[in-house]
Amino acid sequence: MSNEQSVADAETPREDSRDSSASRAGSAEHTSIDISDLELTYGDGTEAVSGVDLTVGDGEFFGFLGPNGAGKTTVIKVLATLLSPTAGEVRVNGFDVRTEPRKIRESIGYMAQETSIDPELTAEENIRFACEAYGVPRGERDERTAELLDLVDLEAVADKRSEEFSGGMKKRLDAATVLVHRPPLVFLDEPTTGLDPTARNRLWEYFQRINEQGTTIFLTTQYLEEADTLCERLAVILGGEIVADGSPADLKRQVGGDVLDIELGDGPEARARATTIAREFDDFSNATVEETEAGISVTAQAARQSGTDLLVALRDAGLTVTGFNVRAPTLDDVFLAITGERVDTDDGAAATEESI
Amino acid sequence: MSTPTESGTADREVARSANTFVGDVWVNFKRWNLKAVRNPFVLVVSLAQPFIFLVLFTEVFGNVAGGAVSQGLPGIDYTTFLVPAIAIQVALASAVTSGIGLVNDIENGMFEKVLVSPMNRTAVFVGKTLAEVFRIALQIAIILGLGVLLGAEITTGVIGAVGIMAVGILFSFWFIAFSNMLAVLTRDQESTIIGANLLQFPLLFLSSAFLPLEVLPNWIQLFARINPVTYGVDAARAIMLDEDVMTVLEVTAFDGALNTIVPAVAVLAGLGLVFGAGAVYLLSRASSSDVR
Numbered sequence: 316m317s318n319e320q321s322v323a324d325a326e327t328p329r330e331d332s333r334d335s336s337a338s339r340a341g342s343a344e345h346t347s348i349d350i351s352d353l354e355l356t357y358g359d360g361t362e363a364v365s366g367v368d369l370t371v372g373d374g375e376f377f378g379f380l381g382p383n384g385a386g387k388t389t390v391i392k393v394l395a396t397l398l399s400p401t402a403g404e405v406r407v408n409g410f411d412v413r414t415e416p417r418k419i420r421e422s423i424g425y426m427a428q429e430t431s432i433d434p435e436l437t438a439e440e441n442i443r444f445a446c447e448a449y450g451v452p453r454g455e456r457d458e459r460t461a462e463l464l465d466l467v468d469l470e471a472v473a474d475k476r477s478e479e480f481s482g483g484m485k486k487r488l489d490a491a492t493v494l495v496h497r498p499p500l501v502f503l504d505e506p507t508t509g510l511d512p513t514a515r516n517r518l519w520e521y522f523q524r525i526n527e528q529g530t531t532i533f534l535t536t537q538y539l540e541e542a543d544t545l546c547e548r549l550a551v552i553l554g555g556e557i558v559a560d561g562s563p564a565d566l567k568r569q570v571g572g573d574v575l576d577i578e579l580g581d582g583p584e585a586r587a588r589a590t591t592i593a594r595e596f597d598d599f600s601n602a603t604v605e606e607t608e609a610g611i612s613v614t615a616q617a618a619r620q621s622g623t624d625l626l627v628a629l630r631d632a633g634l635t636v637t638g639f640n641v642r643a644p645t646l647d648d649v650f651l652a653i654t655g656e657r658v659d660t661d662d663g664a665a666a667t668e669e670s671i
Numbered sequence: 672m673s674t675p676t677e678s679g680t681a682d683r684e685v686a687r688s689a690n691t692f693v694g695d696v697w698v699n700f701k702r703w704n705l706k707a708v709r710n711p712f713v714l715v716v717s718l719a720q721p722f723i724f725l726v727l728f729t730e731v732f733g734n735v736a737g738g739a740v741s742q743g744l745p746g747i748d749y750t751t752f753l754v755p756a757i758a759i760q761v762a763l764a765s766a767v768t769s770g771i772g773l774v775n776d777i778e779n780g781m782f783e784k785v786l787v788s789p790m791n792r793t794a795v796f797v798g799k800t801l802a803e804v805f806r807i808a809l810q811i812a813i814i815l816g817l818g819v820l821l822g823a824e825i826t827t828g829v830i831g832a833v834g835i836m837a838v839g840i841l842f843s844f845w846f847i848a849f850s851n852m853l854a855v856l857t858r859d860q861e862s863t864i865i866g867a868n869l870l871q872f873p874l875l876f877l878s879s880a881f882l883p884l885e886v887l888p889n890w891i892q893l894f895a896r897i898n899p900v901t902y903g904v905d906a907a908r909a910i911m912l913d914e915d916v917m918t919v920l921e922v923t924a925f926d927g928a929l930n931t932i933v934p935a936v937a938v939l940a941g942l943g944l945v946f947g948a949g950a951v952y953l954l955s956r957a958s959s960s961d962v963r
Contacts, residue, residue: 358963395787399960421789431780435709447698448788450690
């Protein structure tokens, strides 16, 4: 079973769907997720989500970004029917989360933040159980299982118990089990947290592949790089509210220019002086200046054109510039601009987001 | 809100799952049996301890205890007296693994994975419980076979053996339910194991399992009255010996062994219902999407 074959298989029903959707009226036909005024308050009074509005179209690779505890997992659990909203309207694949949860469950794949596989079963048995749980027709299970083992590169260990697998292999197996019923919409809750770069890149490839096959992907992450690489559109959630929404390029534009990182030779005092100089620097209107570990970071429209002048001004003030770099803003800068804080992407902190 | 348009929206790409209730039960039954086979530890440990009890008790206490037994039940040797109790012990030990399985599922994410699947949730738990009950029946069959090899006699023959298995299963329900309640409440493997195992020995010893109640101190006789193990063991023993062996309840409305079996089965069924209801309540709360 080659990948090309499975791509073709997956695309066929999509073509059918376009034909059939043409005969239907209604604006919902290209909407996978439709959230309006979602609120969720936990029993202890914690307002995890307040007033979220969000629409995700069919076939989008959508990124949901935010620091720990921002409400990402809560939103994704509402969408996956694991939590009932306190208030608001939520429709997934056209179904209401309150009244038609089972129809939603049939039509989504949900990969939880914690890897969820049965360690006592082999890779193949895990996928087979998922096939049965999702009612994949008996005649198709063998083929589907083989196809997915191939997709996530686990054919060689198909008969090995999954408890022996590495973290990356377990994640890949988990990813395979959520795809057994070829769901048109897949939720990935921080899928690469805790993985080494190789394993992470590999997983990204799979996600891109299933997205190319037409699957809508809703991904939460706190890795800005991940969202930048994978997602066509992003929303940033902070304190239970969406604070920004757009393509990665849109969001970067919001930062307001390029970024000039300057490394300084002397101590904190030098950094403080450099910050003052940069803020008062005439060529930069509306510049954002931030102290970093090694020096300062200046974000301004004219950072490229007038950066050298600032360096000269710093030298004239008796400061030692040991290095500098002008670059386009990253999502990290976006995040800083929006939230006023740097995102902590420590692996250790990643596990502390609210669960259940 | 299921207008044709809306249901059509999702129909476009997903073939509706063909899950039926029975199908969902079967899927879960298979999974838990597979896990039991994969995990010989569970099988062996829940069999080994009762088996060791059977051999050691008959060898070490056989001569002494035999005297006490023959006071109340003339002509019955200790092995025959003990085998029904060991059958109940097996049921007790195996029922603990039900809660442990649930905790493991919660810990490794399978519990949530099953919740987001379209499977019927009742079917999920029914399938799991059936697998456990099936295992208990097999283990009791093994114990009865070993007992016969060691010289025990099942007066009522093969039908009696099946009856003892049935009593063992009925007995296991309250403890399966109890271990699942512990699992949901603690969500912790160690607490579940400790909680369930700590109870096992007092329950076994403070009952009619190892010696006739008449030779035990008064306080044990009192406790034995409210101890489910007494009812399970008495019912199994009545079938084994084809005699009315129950001393905690005096029922004479029926004939012979039925004077023990009928009331004991009624008590066990009632207990199963009460504990079962508690477990169902806790499990449905744990799997509900209501915010807590």
